[in-house]
Amino acid sequence: MIDWSDLHHFLALAREGSLSAAARGLGVDHVTVARRVAALEASISLKLVDRRPRSYALTEDGQRIAAIGAQMEETAFAVERAARAAKPELDGEISISAPPSLANILIAPKLMQLRRRYPGILIKLIGEKRTASLSRREADLALRLSRPTQPGLIARKIGHFEFGLYGAPSYLKETPPYAFAFIAYDASMDDTPQQQWLTEIAGTRQIVLRTNDLENQAAATRAGVGLAALPRFLGDTDRRLERCDTDRKPVSREVWLIVHNDLRRAPAVRAVAGFLEDCLR
Amino acid sequence: MIDWSDLHHFLALAREGSLSAAARGLGVDHVTVARRVAALEASISLKLVDRRPRSYALTEDGQRIAAIGAQMEETAFAVERAARAAKPELDGEISISAPPSLANILIAPKLMQLRRRYPGILIKLIGEKRTASLSRREADLALRLSRPTQPGLIARKIGHFEFGLYGAPSYLKETPPYAFAFIAYDASMDDTPQQQWLTEIAGTRQIVLRTNDLENQAAATRAGVGLAALPRFLGDTDRRLERCDTDRKPVSREVWLIVHNDLRRAPAVRAVAGFLEDCLR
DNA sequence: CGATCATTGTGCAAAATCTCACAAGACAGT
DNA sequence: ACTGTCTTGTGAGATTTTGCACAATGATCG
The missing domain is CATH 3.40.190.10 (Periplasmic binding protein-like II)
Structure with a gap:
């Protein structure tokens, strides 16, 4: 009979791709994962991974087994959810x-x-x-x-919430609209509505800062770097930010x-x- | 995260109904099953079994969890089969x-x-x-x-194989057909074709021995207890048994x-x- | 090219787990 | 009523498993 714990460790390895990542996910040492995978291989006398110098690669058999086992992981999570749902207490x-x-x-x-x-x-x-x-x-x-x-x-x-175009009050006072600089997400967010909205408003004007983090955008805006598209729940409550009107229909999510x-x-x-x-x- | 080994032990208990039976099935000590079930309960903080003096009874939650987990056992066996099927060797x-x-x-x-x-x-x-x-x-x-x-x-x-009606040679020689005694399976086999065939042949004559085991029937027949319906691959190769004709169409399986x-x-x-x-x- | 980071492998001590032996209780058959 | 069998529970020793520290190696980035 297969040891379920061995299988669990192997499936984690299969999903994560490395001993270390699997070990982190399981909350154990990477050596343990290596040992349990070896134990599983021994118990079914089948080579599941190729031990390359710097990485573990699944063999074909390993992939097959992992594919079947994935359903087992699914079910394990279903058990966990059922256990959680069964608790009548509010804690x-x-x-x-x-x-x-x-x-x-x-x-x-x-x-x-x-x-x-x-x-x-x-x-x-x-x-x-x-x-x-x-x-x-x-x-x-x-x-x-x-x-x-x-x-x-x-x-x-x-x-739902709306986005607005914000700048620092001083920046808006001192800068003529044609000279506005803009702050946006990086390219990975190009397909989000708020990013498209901003780039349309910016037009030919420069985007001088790109950052993934909205807080960074807000901080840069406060510091007078330029204008950013920020959620109104963020911008409207901050006195260091001032919303400026645009002719575009505001975007909301x-x-x-x-x-x-x-x-x-x-x-x-x-x-x-x-x-x-x-x-x- | 749930310990898969704990779950495995619990599912074995749920299926077998007792610690000892589950332990036998898993090849471990019954204490181990008890501890792992307790560990599972602790980890999801949910009572899964009622510890009655002489038996473990699943709680409602336990039954729910066990029902979901049954699918996990299914998949575990599928993994095992896949592993076995993947072995190219003839061993x-x-x-x-x-x-x-x-x-x-x-x-x-x-x-x-x-x-x-x-x-x-x-x-x-x-x-x-x-x-x-x-x-x-x-x-x-x-x-x-x-x-x-x-x-x-x-x-x-x-x-496929046919059944025949057999008796010991001496018994057939000394006993007139109206006095034949018969040997049959017990009532649990009443719906099998060979049993029905035999009871039709017997008619009103007595069935003097009922046994589940075909070897017992053969042994009794050799000893001259009466006539039994035996597979021909058994009866035809045994000189201590002699087949007697019947007017009924022989039954085969x-x-x-x-x-x-x-x-x-x-x-x-x-x-x-x-x-x-x-x-x- | 060198430094840093992340990976896997090894030996040993520590910790957790399992088994064993025994006990107590319930049930069945005699 | 009594043995025999089958349950579950308890404690201690032995085995297994795990984690840690360190080493070695390859990849990445400046």
């Missing part, structure tokens, strides 16, 4: 994945309300651009700016609340979901 | 499940031929009435007398060779399957 740690700006400005400041109402619930707020996988239980709830297509996930539109179907009914998850709705209203 | 242990009579009389005597042709293949011959589960890898190949319906299994009819779809192409399995076909021809 435990609930993790929320959200874009950093939403997390910092709209959610974090109001967290105390949630703590007061549900003292048993611990919140883990993950502000990251990369969309966390709810299926892998990297987060229980997620806020995203577009509707995900993945099956098994429930998405509900819980709000929807905010979706995502929860895995299996977790939808868990009381703690419902409570936090309700809180997030309030935050976005 | 390893192949287990065959077959009705005891077939195993003893038609297969076992010819096993040396197989050993000579494929010295690397070790055979495990399981002669049992209970049909082994090929999906759970209790056997690699199975011979059965009817076509199974379970999905994932490949069935091929590889032969088909022999099916069953193999799991995933294992069909494994060389060692193919080799043994071919051997079994030869045995039945």
Whole structure:
């Protein structure tokens, strides 16, 4: 009989691509992963990986096995979700994945309300651009700016926000519009509505700073580097930023609340979901 | 993250119903199962079993989790089959499940031929009435007398055999037909063709011995207890048994060779399957 | 070209896990 | 009522597994 733990370690290796990455994911030492993979190979007497000097590469057999095993991982996560959903108590740690700006400005400041109402619930707020996988239980709830297509996930539109064009008050006073400089995301965000909106407004005028991080954009704008497209929930509450009118129709984005179907009914998850709705209203 | 080994132990407990049985199945001590189940409960902070004085009973949550996990076991076996099928060598242990009579009389005597042709293949011959589960890898190949319906299994009819009515030569000589006594299976086999055939022949005459085991029937017949319906491959080769004609059309049964779809192409399995076909021809 | 970073491999001590032996209790058959 | 069998529970020793520190090697970047 196959040792399930060996299989788990091997599947992590197959997914992550290296011993070290798999070990990090599993929270063990890389040596352990190496040993368990070796043990699995021995137990089924089949070579699953090619041990190249600097990397582990799956053999053909290894890929086949990993492909089948992937379904096992799926089910393991389903078990985990079922366990979580079965808890009737309003406690435990609930993790929320959200874009950093939403997390910092709209959610974090109001967290105390949630703590007061549900003292048993611990919140883990993950502000990251990369969309966390709810299926892998990297987060229980997620806020995203577009509707995900993945099956098994429930998405509900819980709000929207507009972008505005902002500059530092002094900058706007001293600079003639034809000389405006602009601050934008880098090329990886070129297909987002707010980026297109900004580049259209900029026209032939220069984009002098590109940064992935919205907070960086805001900071640069405050410092008088130029004009940036910022969410109004960020810009309107900051006196060091001033919104300037444009003739373009303002762009807005929807905010979706995502929860895995299996977790939808868990009381703690419902409570936090309700809180997030309030935050976005 | 859930420990897959814990889950495995819990699922074994859920399926077997007791610590000891699960431990036997897994090849570990019962204490280990108890500890791992407790560890799983602790890690998801959910009560999965009720520890009654003499038994472990699944809670509702435990049943839910076990139901989901069953699919995980399925997949684990699929991995095992894939591993086995991937081996290109003609070696390893192949287990065959077959009705005891077939195993003893038609297969076992010819096993040396197989050993000579494929010295690397070790055979495990399981002669049992209970049909082994090929999906759970209790056997690699199975011979059965009817076509199974379970999905994932490949069935091929590889032969058939007739039943005859046998008695000891002296018994047939000394006993007038109206006084014949009969030997049959017990009531659990009443719906098999050979049993119905025998009871029709017996008519109002007495059935003096009922036994599940065909070898017992044969032994009793040789000893002059009465007449039994025996496969001709058994009766015709035994000089202590004599077949007597009946006016009824003789009954015959088909022999099916069953193999799991995933294992069909494994060389060692193919080799043994071919051997079994030869045995039945 | 050199420095830094990330990868895998090895030996040993520490920690966790398992098994074993025994105990206590329930149930069945005699 | 009594043995025999099958449960689960407890504690201690032995085995296995793991983690750590270090080494070696290749890749990347300035």
